[in-house]
Amino acid sequence: MSEKVLMKGNEAIAEAAIRAGCRHYFGYPITPQTELAAYMAKRMPKIGGTFLQAESEIAAINMVYGVAGTGKRVMTSSSSPGVSLKQEGISYIAGADLPALIVNVQRGGPGLGGIQPSQSDYFQATKGGGHGDYHLIVLTPAGVQEMADLTALAFDLADKYRMPAMLLADGTTGQMMEPVVLPEEQIHTVEKPWAVTGTGMKRPHNIINSLYLKPEELEEMNFARFRRYAEIEENEVRYESFLMEDADVCVVAFGIAARVSKNAVVAARAEGIKAGLIRPITVWPFPKKALACAADKVKGFVSVELSMGQMIEDVVLATGNRRPVMLCNRAGGMIPTPDGVLDSIRKMNGGAEL
Amino acid sequence: MIVFQKPKSLTDAELHYCPGCTHGIIHRLVAEAIDTFDVEGKTIGVAPVGCSVLAYNYFRCDMVEAAHGRAPAVATGLKRALPENVIFTYQGDGDLASIGMAETVHAATRNENITVIFVNNAIYGMTGGQMAPTSLPGQVTQTSPYGRDVKTAGYPIRMCEMLSALDGPEYIVRVAVNNVKNVRNAKKAIEKAFRNQIENKGFSLVEVVSSCPTNWGMTPQNALKWIDENMLPYYPLGVYKDRSGQEAAK
Numbered sequence: 001m002s003e004k005v006l007m008k009g010n011e012a013i014a015e016a017a018i019r020a021g022c023r024h025y026f027g028y029p030i031t032p033q034t035e036l037a038a039y040m041a042k043r044m045p046k047i048g049g050t051f052l053q054a055e056s057e058i059a060a061i062n063m064v065y066g067v068a069g070t071g072k073r074v075m076t077s078s079s080s081p082g083v084s085l086k087q088e089g090i091s092y093i094a095g096a097d098l099p100a101l102i103v104n105v106q107r108g109g110p111g112l113g114g115i116q117p118s119q120s121d122y123f124q125a126t127k128g129g130g131h132g133d134y135h136l137i138v139l140t141p142a143g144v145q146e147m148a149d150l151t152a153l154a155f156d157l158a159d160k161y162r163m164p165a166m167l168l169a170d171g172t173t174g175q176m177m178e179p180v181v182l183p184e185e186q187i188h189t190v191e192k193p194w195a196v197t198g199t200g201m202k203r204p205h206n207i208i209n210s211l212y213l214k215p216e217e218l219e220e221m222n223f224a225r226f227r228r229y230a231e232i233e234e235n236e237v238r239y240e241s242f243l244m245e246d247a248d249v250c251v252v253a254f255g256i257a258a259r260v261s262k263n264a265v266v267a268a269r270a271e272g273i274k275a276g277l278i279r280p281i282t283v284w285p286f287p288k289k290a291l292a293c294a295a296d297k298v299k300g301f302v303s304v305e306l307s308m309g310q311m312i313e314d315v316v317l318a319t320g321n322r323r324p325v326m327l328c329n330r331a332g333g334m335i336p337t338p339d340g341v342l343d344s345i346r347k348m349n350g351g352a353e354l
Numbered sequence: 355m356i357v358f359q360k361p362k363s364l365t366d367a368e369l370h371y372c373p374g375c376t377h378g379i380i381h382r383l384v385a386e387a388i389d390t391f392d393v394e395g396k397t398i399g400v401a402p403v404g405c406s407v408l409a410y411n412y413f414r415c416d417m418v419e420a421a422h423g424r425a426p427a428v429a430t431g432l433k434r435a436l437p438e439n440v441i442f443t444y445q446g447d448g449d450l451a452s453i454g455m456a457e458t459v460h461a462a463t464r465n466e467n468i469t470v471i472f473v474n475n476a477i478y479g480m481t482g483g484q485m486a487p488t489s490l491p492g493q494v495t496q497t498s499p500y501g502r503d504v505k506t507a508g509y510p511i512r513m514c515e516m517l518s519a520l521d522g523p524e525y526i527v528r529v530a531v532n533n534v535k536n537v538r539n540a541k542k543a544i545e546k547a548f549r550n551q552i553e554n555k556g557f558s559l560v561e562v563v564s565s566c567p568t569n570w571g572m573t574p575q576n577a578l579k580w581i582d583e584n585m586l587p588y589y590p591l592g593v594y595k596d597r598s599g600q601e602a603a604k
Contacts, residue, residue: 024435050434054427055460062424062457066400066431069418074431092421196416196432198396198439205365207410209419 004179009147012180013077013103013167014039016148019185020155022073022101023049026060030082031115032171033105037077057082061089061102068098069208071195073155073188077103079171080121081112083129090164091130095210097194097225099158101151102136103167105174106306108333116333117171119255120307125168126284126314133222135229137165137236138284140254144178150281152183159190161232168283170306172256172335229285238281239290243269247276249348250294252315253304254280257336261304264341273349283311291318300324300348304341307331324352361385363394367411374567374574376531377405377473381412383531383541384444384471387548388415397440398432400425404446405479423454426461429468440551442469448478451487451511458513458559463522465556469547472513475564476585483569487511490588495569510588514561518594524556526595530563530586532578539591555598563589
């Protein structure tokens with residue numbers, strides 16, 4: 001099982017999901033996540049699973065809600081405009097405390113935007129996205145291997161904490177081909193006594209629901225959910241630290257932006273600038289402590305993003321405004337270049353205003 | 355000898371419906387069907403948003419509360435995950451024929467093996483009486499205070515007629531619960547809609563023409579009369595599609 005295969009990122013997600021025990025997929029066509037649905041359409045009927053092309057993203061996410069209520073592993077995938085349509089359903093899934101996986105292979109926006117890669121759904125993904133107080137566990141793959149690994153992890157975390165998880169990818173990682181070692185087939189044993197499977201006349205009925213008409217009750221549900229979130233912030237933060245031991249400049253980037261930034265950090269080192277990289281793998285929970293620690297040592301931060309600057313707000317919050325934070329970005333489907341990032345590193349190294 | 359008792363698959367929770375509302379009758383008919391086939395233990399119901407939003411408290415089987423209009427999509431997920439279980443949705447006219455139109459039509463055309471109970475009382479009850487997709491021409495509501503003007507608000511949607519034009523669905527029928535004879539027919543139709551699912555025949559929808567005395571501004575008796583005089587001429591009762599029945603007749 002450990003042999004390497006060459007796969008597109010979108011396909012790696014699909015195969016990893018199947019190996020994680022997901023047998024139910026619901027989607028609606030949209031670029032640039034097409035290969036994922038196509039892969040599921042081919043594979044699911046062969047393994048007794050469900051592939052269903054829904055009438056809309058709204059229907060697809062509500063089908064996900066239905067399966068999630070039964071306790072079975074389920075997912076949907078889409079790209080930015082489609083993920084906006086799913087927000088209603090995601091809010092219900094979060095409100096009913098159901099595990100599910102939502103994949104967003106982001107493209108440029110707003111509106112219909114374009115079909116080239118972007119990270120401009122960061123706010124939507126990390127701050128809730130739909131109505132009400134809630135979070136998703138948000139994982140950000142920076143390559144095809146992580147598309148597979150983080151898919152498996154996302155299912156596990158969603159089950160463990162009874163909440164939706166999102167794989168926040170982008171058009172580049174979705175479309176790129178790389179060698180990947182696919183995860184082993186999983187057998188999971190998480191008990192789901194809350195699931196609707198039919199009472200079998202053996203227990204009182206289970207109700208999958210997010211309606212609480214008494215405000216005291218609804219408040220307590222919110223409090224309880226956020227106690228769980230606090231636990232996740234404590235235990236599930238994941239990030240990669242690259243050349244940070246002696247760094248003067250800390251680049252912060254995730255996904256494809258981190259791939260580009262790594263090259264820039266290496267180039268900066270070659271010209272004598274002590275640059276390092278913190279790459280959040282979870283953007284919710286955000287690696288606040290790692291950044292706070294870095295702020296004790298570095299001159300400043302460069303937030304590299306494929307957006308108009310969204311994660312930068314979390315960087316500023318995490319570092320308590322103690323060090324300057326500079327934005328290095330492209331938007332609308334454009335990708336920052338290593339030279340562009342290097343230039344920002346040089347500027348930050350030369351001293352920037354707080 | 356017991357001549358009258360509450361269906362086993364209804365809980366003891368007190369219904370919140372207004373006096374004279376026919377939801378109570380329809381809940382009972384659904385529960386009787388569940389009891390008849392002895393499937394309470396493997397039934398999962400999907401409640402809508404609207405007057406029957408709290409239906410999950412009234413049925414003793416497992417229940418899921420869906421977002422407004424999305425019950426057929428939620429039921430699709432449930433049925434695909436648990437094909438051996440019995441899945442029904444219980445929806446009003448705003449839920450099924452307005453915001454959930456796409457979910458309804460596509461579940462029907464996929465012949466999703468589920469049972470849909472569609473309560474048509476020509477008004478949004480829960481929110482206080484707004485114009486529904488099934489409100490009649492000229493019908494006065496909070497949002498059609500001068501009567502539904504078809505020039506600006508369009509015409510009511512006849513769901514059974516529309517859905518029966520599809521090749522997909524198995525059984526499409528319209529019944530009413532405004533008199534004893536109609537209730538008996540409604541009971542038979544709802545039973546058939548559950549039997550179809552148990553026999554894996556596919557999508558069955560029972561439209562139940564219903565009353566809303568509170569928001570129609572009528573006594574319960576007059577509301578039932580209003581069904582006969584105004585609703586039924588626009589929404590004729592009958593079987594609109596019965597694929598197996600029609601094939602058997604050939």
